[in-house]
Amino acid sequence: MQNNPQSQPERAPTLQAFGTLVPVRLGLADEVRHRSVAALNRLLAHTTALRDLYKKAHWQASGPSFYELHLLYDKHSAEQEATMDAIAERIQALGGVARALAHDVVEETRLARAPSGIEGTVDQLRRLVDAHEFILLEARPLSREAAAAGDEGTNDLIVGQVVRGNELQSWFILRHLTAQQKGA
Known part of the structure; x- marks a missing residue:
């Protein structure tokens, strides 16, 4: 047995290469679908990273x-996972390929990384609020671009699930952060 195992080779041929579209009949031009798929894959990576931040905080929570x-944290993690699923399904419905692996998330997301060690409660809460704000600042213009391009389905998903969900979760976390900072 080796102490330093090598990566396993990819064994199966891909049915659809990343960055390509398969034909679908949604009444959307290929250019619109390409832009929406790229935007949604970015949001998927950010959402996956946020879900992981929630899981880390859930496992490492401490204090009163x-x-x-x-x-x-566990509830918010599950809600982010539901959002991930909706985003990935929309990407596939548009004929694209959803980026689904950890290395894809690391490559695509621009959310700040958490340290490997355990953070204090206030730092966890701040990190989560910052991550929500980052996603919201990215999602709002993407929803407007999708709407302007006639991709109402993508716009609806971004506004209805990504924006509203992150706004609500951010509010909950911010309330806890305010209480923690006041010593309550």
Whole structure:
């Protein structure tokens, strides 16, 4: 047995290369679908990274508000996972390929990385609020671009799930952050 195993080779041929579109009948031009797929893959990476931040915070929560935050982080993680699923399904419906692996997320997301160690509660909360704001600042213009291009389905998904979900979660986390900073 080796101490330093090599990467496993890819064994199966791909049915569709990343960055390509298969024909679909949605009444959208290929250029519109390409732009929407690229934007959605970026949001998918950010959403996956945020879900992972919530899981990390869930596992590493501590202090007097441990139980409450432990449950809240887990709830928010599950909600982000549902958003990930909706985004990936929209990408596939547009004829694209959803980036689905950890190395894809690392390559695509621009969310700040958390340290490997355990952060204090206030730092966890700040990091989560910052991540939500980052996603919101990216999502709003993408929704407007999709709407302007006639891709109402993508616009609806971004506004209805990404923007509204992140706004609500950010509000919950910000309330906890305010309470933590006041010592409550």
